Amino acid sequence: MTNALQIDWDEVTAEIVATLTEYLRIDTTNPPGNEQVAAEFLAERLEREGYQTEYVEAGPGRVSMRTRLAGSGEQRPLMLLNHTDVVPAQPEFWEVDPFAAEVRDGEIWGRGALDMKSMGVLELLVMLLFKRLNLTPNRDIVFLAVADEEAGSAFGMEWLDKEHRDWLTEPEFALNEGGMGSLNFLGSQHPVFACSPSEKGPLWLRLRAEGQPGHGSTPHADNAMDRLVRALYRIQEWERSIVVQPQTQEALHRLRAGNAWPKGAPSVARLRQTYPTFSAITQNTISNTGATSGFKHNVIPADAEATLDCRLLPGESHDAFIRSMKEVIDDDKVEIEAVFQSESPASEFQTELVNVVEDVVREQIxxxxxxxxxxxxxxxxxxxxxxxxxxxxxxxxxMDASLAAGVHGHNERIPIDGLNTGIQILFEVVRRFTAA
Ligand SMILES: [Zn+2]
Structure with a gap:
């Protein structure tokens, strides 16, 4: 057990706070990213304690960094993955400077505090603790800090996939962002740790309507903007099925069995109504995110465009979804174009790594x-x-679910005691999973 290793977790947490505050002050807003500075910051800490680091540069300043702790090689590596870029912040909506990393009332404030510089620092500390404690894992532990996650990964993971595929095919397992611990997930009375083996697939669509231009004084039936508005209305009214995928069923089953709701389990409909994220994992979603048309108050425009951010459940066919949408729109003069999409298979949930996650979480909390x-x-x-x-x-x-919802939002922040819990669990998961 970790106690036998005599780790002073308060001291480790203080080191995490010091490291994270410094790391958050490095502005890696993407675009432009400029992740090189972040990669060097992490590398310097690793090198100081005997690690050798490797850099790759996908574009000017678009640097990703990797290091490894050599294990006995019995098994294929475990990767600890994190991204070093952050989404833009609008300082006028923040109570603090988003890049000052202020500590207030036991919380660290700053862009990237949740997404995901905190996890990057926890992974860093796992690497440092292994070295300091002289532990030899049964497989290599690979630490990979990548650029450009927030803008589609063309200078990060997708670039690595083209230029250094061996970096990505080498590990058997990986831990990354995508699931967190919550004190009140879906209203649960018990702490819940989400472990995510899958994600929804983005399908970003552009609708383009064409019609006859004309004078605003004389309406006619072939107005491009009317076509677009009609299409968007039909999409909004489109009744798409609610799907409780096996994994979500399993999650609900575990919440019920664990007595998460002592006063009785809410229905799926009730959960969908109350929690937008639950609603999103039980349906293919569509958000209207933009519309443009027209150039003069009294001219009927010849074209009109809208952007839709659609997210499909794991395993759903993007082509089939687009075909259905075409039928729903029912207008040949409205075209649908996919401008970005990514389909991702789900990882198996019942694996030896998840078994260790379950054991450690139950023991510690x-x-x-x-x-x-x-x-x-x-x-x-x-x-x-x-x-x-x-x-x-x-x-x-x-942490509280309301704080966790601050990803990409204003006043993003993370509680220090959440980091203390986080490092103890993450370290023990990695230690136990890689114990010979
Ligand atoms: Zn992220």
Missing amino acids: EGALVIPSTCVGFTDSRVLRRHGVHAYGFVPTL
């Missing part, structure tokens, strides 16, 4: 539940899963 969850966003795990790597979204920090 009384009454805690581990559930499989479908990540509503897409992560770099999709690229690993394409190559058959068992990749899990598992960030074992523990």
Whole structure:
């Protein structure tokens, strides 16, 4: 057990806080990313304690970094994956400077505090602790800090997939962002740790309507904007099925069995109504995200465009979805174009790594539940899963669900005690999983 290793977790947490605050002050807003500075920051800490690091550069400043702790080689490696870039912050909506990494009331504030510089630092500390404790794992532990996750990974994982595929096919297992610990997940009375073997597939569509231009004083039936508005309305009214996939069924089963809702389990309909994320993992979703048309107040435009952010459940065919949407729109003068899409197979949930996750979480947090969850966003795990790597979204920090919802939002922050829990669980998972 970790006690036998005599780790002072408060001291480790203090080191995490010091490291994370410094790391958050490195502005890696993507675009432009400029991840080189972040990669060097992490590498410097690893090299100081005897690690050798490797860099690759996908474009100016678009640097990813890798290091490894050599194991006995009995098994294929475990990868600890994190991305170093962050989404833009709009400082005018924040209570603090998003890149000052202020510590207030036991929380660290800053862009990337949740997504995902905190996990990057937890993974870093796992590497450092293994070295300091002189532990030899039964497989290599590979630490990979990548660029450009937030803008589609063309300078990160997708680039590695083209230029250094061996980096991605080498591990058997990987831990990454995509699932977190929550004190009140779906209203649960027990702490719940989401471990995510799958994610929804993004399908970004552009609708383009064409029609006859004309004078605004004389309406006619072939107005491009009318066509677009009609199409968007039909899409909104489109009744798509609600699907409780086996994995979500398993999650609900575990919540019920673990007595997460002592006053009685809510129905699927009720959960969908109350929790937008639950709604999103039980349906193919569509968000209207943009529309443009027209150039003069009294001119009927010849064309109109809209952008839709669709997210499909794991295993759903993107082509079939587009065909159905075409039928729903029922207008030959409205075209659908896929501008970005990614389908990702799910990893198996019942593996030896998830077994260890379940054991460790239960031992360390009384009454805690581990559930499989479908990540509503897409992560770099999709690229690993394409190559058959068992990749899990598992960030074992523990906090209130309202804080966890701050990913990509204003006033993103992470509680320090959540980091303390997180490092203890993550370290023990990796230690036990790789114990000879
Ligand atoms: Zn992220």
